[in-house]
Amino acid sequence: MEDEVVIASSSTDVGIGCWDLRSGAEHLRYRSCASPSHGLVSVAGRFLASSQLRDSSSGSVLFWSWNKPQVEVKSFPAEAINPLACNSEGSYIVGGGVSGDIYLWEVATGRLLKKWHGHYRAVTCLVFSMDQSLLISGAEDGSVRVWSLLMIFDEERQQRSGHLYEYSFTEHALPVTDIVTGYGGSNAIIVSASQDRTCKVWSLARGTLLRNIVFPSVIDAVALDPGEHVFYAGGRDGKIYIAELNSLGKSNSNYGLHIIGTLSDQSKAICSLAFALDGLQLVAGSEDGFVRVWDTKTHNIIRVFKHAKGPVNNILVIRQPPALYPRTSANNQGLMARKQVSLPPPLEKFTSIDEHSDFSIYIPPQPDYQRPCDATYATVDTMNKQINELQQRGSCGASEMEIERLKADNERSMQMIQQWKKMYENLHQFCVGELLSGEGDTTV
Incomplete structure (x- = not known):
């Protein structure tokens, strides 16, 4: 079994907690962090990044290396940033602004490569598709939009289409609170949650709504089972609901159609959810400041971490970075010091790319959305x-x-x-x- 760490942050300034998933031992606590929901990311396992909201008009993005508790790099974007996302290689960071604008930076240089108006109100969620070709965003205006990265950088294609997005889903009546995507690249499903007490399942291949599930409580967090048979929805009533993705008949549950059960220990509102790498352990952050690890087979809590006062609104579960492994000797310490990777420069406030620059970006070819096909079947x-x-x-x-x-x-x-x-x-x-x-x- 691989070593994994659980990383948690809060909207209150209590720092970032980091624990070993198996032993429960706490690693370093990273200081000076008050992150909004979906505002914490591990950039390809190399370092931590988090957006900060001090007030509605200003904010920052902070970087931490794994073996130092202090903030090492501070960035000050043109506006306050809510969610952050990065691609799997850690080459790009995307941020969603309170104005509805979306920003894309190159990590290695800090350059702002692109800024576009994504939503009419503040962006709340950002997630990449598994094949990294699509970016999915949700916002306070209730919309969920799918962006092709090729379209974002292709002005000719934008003119033909008349808009930047591939799909715009507007069926939610209230702000979107979370989005998760499944496997399959452009053929995947996405699940969106909203303050309207619904979770909606969408097809990326067809751009259609597949299922609408109404819950007894507002849902703030969603986690998709790796087998994609069910998904878990964290409610403000303290329950984690289990909803079926493929059932055709009526559910026997008292909670509603397609809801087949719950995980519950009478805790306060569930703010964040994430699966461990084994796909069996579900990690939940709640409003009471605790992080609970559930066994999804037995429906029992197997471990509890105390973060701090304040809601645990961000949970990450990642492979343990080398810098967090125990150091048993001075030689090991010296070896780790030599292996440390310097953090990238701050993110630019404004774009510095013009028509005379030597900047180039490569986005892989996109699939034909009129014909569902897996993007990996290229000749x-x-x-x-x-x-x-x-x-x-x-x-x-x-x-x-x-x-x-x-x-x-x-x-x-x-x-x-x-x-x-x-x-x-x-x-x-x-x-x-x-x-x-x-x-x-x-x-x-």
């Missing part, structure tokens, strides 16, 4: 051409990471081709055998 020739084009452009960090990803996709596609060839050969032999045996029966 080998297409991926080889993309790799060659990237190698000719230069060796910037983002392009190098994209080259490695495309090479991995290429290898997977080759394996798939070999599997299809083998299946075809087996099917061909079977058909020939059936034909020959049929002819033999006729002649008898």
Whole structure:
């Protein structure tokens, strides 16, 4: 079993707590953090970043390294930022502003690459799709919007479309409180929660509403079971509701249609939820300042962490960074010190990119939304051409990471081709055998 850590923060200035998931031992407590909901991220496991809301008109984004409790890098965006999100490689950070604007920064340089108006009111949630090609946002105006990163940087495509987003879902009547996305890239489902006491399940492939579930309480946090059979919804009544994604009939539960049970210990409102890497342990942060770890099979609490006074409105569960492993000797300390990675510069307040700059960004090809298909089924020739084009452009960090990803996709596609060839050969032999045996029966 991999070592994992639970990271928690609050809207009150009590810092960031960090515990070992298995032993319960607390690591460093990172100071000076008062983060809004969805305002805490681990940037590819390299460092922690959190937005800060001191008042409605100003804010900051802070960076911490793993082995120091003090803030090391402070950024002051053009407006207060609510949610933060980063892609899996940690090359980009996205922030949602209180004005409804969305900002995209390059981590390595701190450059503001793009700013666009996403919603009519403050952005509350941001999440990347699993294949990193889409960004999904939710806001106080009740809308959920799906953004193609290719569209964001392609002015010609924007003009043809007439708007930036791929989809705009407006069925929620009140502010969106949380969004989670499943597996499958552009074919995934997303689940959105709202203060209107509903969770809605959407299809990214078709841009349609698949299911609407009404809960007895306002839902502030959602976690999707890795098998995507159910999802868990944390309510302000202290219950964690279990809702089915695929059931066709009526639920036997007293809580409502498609709700099949609850996890409850009479705690206060549930503010945040996250699954451990094993997909069995559900970690919940609540308004009473506690973090509880649930076994989803037995429906029992197996561990409790005390954070501090104030709601635990952000929970992360990640692999334990090397800087947090125990240091048993001076030699180990020296080794860790040499391996420390310096933090990136502050995030720019305004964009510094103009038409004469040498900036370039690579966004992988997007799927055709009129034809549901998995983005990984690109042809080998297409991926080889993309790799060659990237190698000719230069060796910037983002392009190098994209080259490695495309090479991995290429290898997977080759394996798939070999599997299809083998299946075809087996099917061909079977058909020939059936034909020959049929002819033999006729002649008898």
